[in-house]
Amino acid sequence: MSEHIASKKTYIVVWASLMCLTAATAGASYLELGHFNIVLALLIATCKATLVALIFMGVKYISQKMTWVVIVAGLFWLFILISLSMTDYISRSWR
Amino acid sequence: MSDSSPTLAAHQPGLQHHFATMEQQTDASVMGMWVFLVTEIMFFGGMFVGYMIYRYMYYGPWLEGSQHMDFWWGTINTAVLLCSSLTMALGVRASQLGQRRMLVTFLLITILFGLGFLGIKSIEYHGHWVDGQFPGANFRFSGPNPAQVELFFSFYWAMTGFHALHVLIGIGLVTYVVYRSWKGAYGPDYHNPVENVGLYWHFVDIVWIYLYPLLYLISHKHLSG
Amino acid sequence: MTTAAVPMRERENYLNQEYGIKSWLLTTDHKRIALLYLLSITFFFFIGGFFALLIRLELLTPAGDLVQADTYNKLFTMHGQVMVFFFLIPAVPAVLGNFLIPIMIGAKDLAFPRVNLLSWYIFILGSALMLYTILNGGVDTGWTFYTPLSTEFLTTNVVAAAMAIFVVGFSSILTGLNFIVTIHRLRAPGMTWSRLPLFVWANYATSIIFVLGTPVLAISLALVGLERMFHLGIFDPRLGGDPLLFQHLFWFYSHPAVYVMILPGMGVVSEIVACFSHKRLFGYRFMALALIAIAVLGFLVWAHHMFVAGISLYAALIFSFFSYMVAIPSAIKVFNWTATLYKGSISYTTPMLYAFGFIGLFTMGGMTGLFVAALGVDVHVTDTYFIIAHFHYIMVGGMVMAYLGGMHFWWPKISGRMYPEGWGKLAALLIFIGFNLTFFPQFILGYMGMPRRYWQYSPEFQVLNVLSTAGASILAVGYLLPMVYFLWSMRYGKIADDNPWGAAGLEWMTTSPPTTSNFDEIPTVTWEAYNYDQLTEVPVERQ
Amino acid sequence: MFEHFPFWPARASTSAGQVDALFIFLLLLCGLVCLAIFALIIVFALRYRRRAGHQAEHIEGSNALELTWTVVPGCIFLCIFVWGAYIYFQERTPPEGAADVYTVAKQWMWKFQHEEGQREINELHVPVGRDVRMIMTSQDAIHSFFVPAFRIKQDVLPGRYTTAWFHATKPGTYHLFCAEYCGTMHSGMIGDIVVMEPAQYQAWLSGGGSTLPLAATGEKLFSELGCSTCHRSDMQGRGPNLVGLFGKPVLLEDGRTMIADENYLRECIQNPTLRIPKGYKPIMPTFQGLVSDEQLNALVAYIKSLKQSQPKQAAGSSVAAASQQPPATQVH
Secondary structure, eight states: OOOOOOOHHHHHHHHHHHHHHHHHHHHHTTSOOTTHHHHHHHHHHHHHHHHIIIIITOGGGOOOHHHHHHHHHHHHHHHHHHHHHHHHHHTTTTO | OOOOOSSOOSOOTTOOTTOSSHHHHHHHHHHHHHHHHHHHHHHHHHHHHHHHHHHHHOHHHHHHHHTTSOHHHHHHHHHHHHHHHHHHHHHHHHHHHTOHHHHHHHHHHHHHHHHHHHHHHHHHHHHHHHTTOSSSTTOOOOSSOHHHHHHHHHHHHHHHHHHHHHHHHHHHHHHHHHHHHHTTOOBTTBOHHHHHHHHHHHHHHHHHHHHIIIIIOSOOOOOOO | OOOOOOOTTTSOOTTTSOOSHHHHHTOOOHHHHHHHHHHHHHHHHHHHHHHHHHHHHHTTSSSOOSSOHHHHHHHHHHHHHHHIIIIITTIIIIIIIHHHHHHHTTOSSOSOHHHHHHHHHHHHHHHHHHHHHHHTTOOOSTTTTOTTHHHHSOOSSHHHHHHHHHHHHHHHHHHHHHHHHHHHHOOOTTOOGGGSOHHHHHHHHHHHHHHHHHHHHHHHHHHHHHHHHHOOOTTOGGGTOOHHHHHHHHHHHHHHHHHHHHHHHHHHHHHHHHHHTTSOOTTHHHHHHHHHHHHHHGGGOGGGGOTTTTOOHHHHHHHHHHHHHHHHHHHHHHHHHHHHHTTOOBOOOHHHHHHHHHHHHHHHHHHHHHHHHSHHHHHHHTTBHHHHHHHHIIIIIIIIHHHHHHHHHHHHHHHSBOOOHHHHHHHHHHHHHHHHHHHHHHHHHHHHTOBSSOSSOOGGGHHHHHHHHHHHHHHHHHHHHHHHHHHHHHHHSOBOOSOTTOOOSGGGGSOSSOOTTSOSSOOOOOSOTTOGGGSOOOOGGGO | OOSSSOSSOOOOBHHHHHHHHHHHHHHHHHHHHHHHHHHHHHHHHHHTBOOTTOOOOOOOOOHHHHHHHHHHHHHHHHHHHHHHHHHHHHHTSOOTTOEEEEEEEETTEEEEEETTSOEEESEEEEETTOEEEEEEEESSSOEEEEEGGGTEEEEEOBTSOEEEEEEBOSOEEEEEEEOSOOSGGGGGOOEEEEEEOHHHHHHHHHHTOOOOOHHHHHHHHHHHTTHHHHSOSSSOOSSOOOTTOTTSEEEBTTSOEEEOOHHHHHHHHHSGGGSOBTTOOSOOOOOTTTSOHHHHHHHHHHHHHOOSSSOHHHHHHHHHHHTTSOOOOOOO
């Protein structure tokens, strides 16, 4: 099959970096960042998620562009749900 | 889009009648799997929205609730799931290369990691249950605003419960694939089911990657109250 | 083009290829699954219709004298749930879509035939749960399941109903998934996106909503179930839970769901209008883009159901603005249909009568949507009979008319027989009159201030309610007729040849009814969509 | 012709006229467009009917036309949006100095508490020409306060206050409906809004027996429940000083500021440790379950009545004067 097959080394490297990122996010929770705690935690989690998606799930090697559109659409719709709902809760105390 | 060669290739194993070529079928099933994963994103998304909104409204109790989580079990569980993702990825790679024995061993290790995850999860659940942290009649909490902390635990049980259910389904799928690959059904030219189960497993791992910091690591600031 | 009408018995097609229960219950042929869906949703259509008649009978008099208050609450709840989740949402996609999309794009079957059969079985499981709910004493939460009423203050089968709809949601997710992958991967050579019939575009847009919206409904109903069964108090106000969170999650799906109901209807009407005006559709590209725009913008407007529910003022402004943006593509479509009629060669067959009815009633439904999107007017009319009339104009006046139009238009292709034209026109007329008599008075009732879901109402509303009930009885008769003569035509109808309407589209180039694998060999498409300039016109007397 | 077959309810409030104006404008606009489309369909259907010798002309479409019927409806819709938003903005901003009526919606009845102390069930007497603000909460499911004659509607949520206001212009008795489905007798949860001339209203007010003003009841409760031990108005007690608190922004422990409106006061009474003002310790016990909704309204009314303008010692007397009559204890 024409499919690209990553080398075993790539998988091990990705796995190791995922473990380090887990340690990083665990450590970061001890820092005192107030509201930035969640921002940092979500940032690290998004890095881990993209790593898993690109290499482990092989999104990097997928030839069909359509699958990229499907993934981005899914994340964008989640963003719609979260952001438009939050507009209600954030502005509820204004009026 | 679909360059269907008119002369049907030799009837490869697993090629279904209505697909022209094997490549068209694989593309279709990978895309179908990703569309299914998008529905799962929106399914968990509903709970994440509820979590975000309540965390914005009740930050204090959320902090309080999150400090009742077992930090170490949570971290170990994340590591366990990441390892299971590694072995699943290596398993998929083995199926692409046609190494049947490697494929079966990696998938079995993945199942072990999955069961390990569920084991740790049940230890945590038992701990919370005994401490009276299951919402409802026997919910006990001594600290300030117990109502909102009960709300946090409702989310904890709902989100990790659905996630554990998905891990269970994942283990079932992997066992089915192990059985089929033990019978030698998958080789370099037909290993799509293994790939799809791998995608599902990695997705369940990604959900936990987000659940772990949101539920366990809100912050370790020592609460003044 | 049209081969001689060889008597159907000799020719082998998907109906007489194999017989027996197993051949139907274990089929993976998209055409047979479409017929299985047709039976299931028709069954539920008449259950929902029966509840509707009981509601209208009760509302004949201001006092609650036909049924008890609880029974009335169960009636309108189950009327809503059965009609929305078990008839309107699956109707056109699962019946006409399943049957036609593979043939229209020149494929042998959908991308995942077994998943297609699985989706029907999931629908049957959901139906069993719903029937259990109905027979076990019904549910009275309203089809919207608003918390904390549904989670704390009701003792009826809320969990069973929530599980029924949770399960049936997955049936539409799988159908949506199947359609998206099929339309992307299995188009015949030459069938580019700009040559796709608009019916396929419409089902593609609907599938986007199926895939991106339905899971959120699943999670919100699952959370209601968890709260009732295990006290996971996510919406419990005593724990600080916000009842509006449920409404946000519920309407995030349920508003796009109303577009799920109307978009396939738009696709059907585009096909019928083009065929019976014997003319290319006006502005094909804009019509296709408008369908996708409705599906996408439909996800930004959900809180216009909650203007008075307690959301913040600024959120209400945002959602009202987006509600007006989503109205524009619908307006574009109506103008384009009307423009298609210009300088056409129009024949008044039954499907065309339904298409005229659709355009008229959908326009009125869409226009009243402008009333309720205006914040000032919505504060007065929301939760009144104005809203009931608005959404019935779109769902019954729009979607059911289009569904019946589609059934008549493709009936020769589905059954190989022609329906009786005279009866068809009579039924269309009856439905049009009965519908308007039922729902137009409700606009006035709504602005007069009669709230919805009322078992007993103030005496001054009685006159309009009696009119509405009269209309409902005519509508009921109108709906019974097609079922009768469709069944009749299966046995005694005139044998239909392959293209009785002289329509464009790949489905009219196979035999009717088609063989199991649709085409002997996959055709190569070299012509544009709706190439009526290359097709011979069918003169009026032969129809 | 319209009396016995009306098309809209009586216009009995200031906002009713504006809502009707927008409604009639939309009716005319949409009516015209609908009729135009129906006419076009009928004309085209008849003129271009299929007959021998008549061929369909093949028109691809015209981008110019498509553009016009995208932009033109867009602009019209924007105007309607702005007009509707303007009316909604007015309806959601109660004017200053409106008479407060505390409402408790319970499964299938409405309970009103006037500021002057009157209590009513399913009936609300209001004077003509006065702004009246409804401060509403529900004891169980979601209800909705709907008066068709005033063109106002507002859902009543459990665990939170929602407000609606109206300015009655025509005396008379108008329907009050519950518009959000709330269980078995949802259709029975109706009542009347009796709009009276100011003189009649005063007569009705005094005729209803000597009831304690709501703020006075609140003050009695305030001392009975021991709130005054921490919330002292004369010196710095363990709790924040509540005089003049209402309507002012409050800086919270976690850095956020919130305006001390009714919802803030209600939340502080029921979940005190949730919104701790800066510099105070979370030691206030919760009163959830100890204080009924009616008592909660009384407490909120009392705290709102503590104005900064009254000098401290007068604060007690003005309220105390009103409570000279035999305090009819309504604590239940």
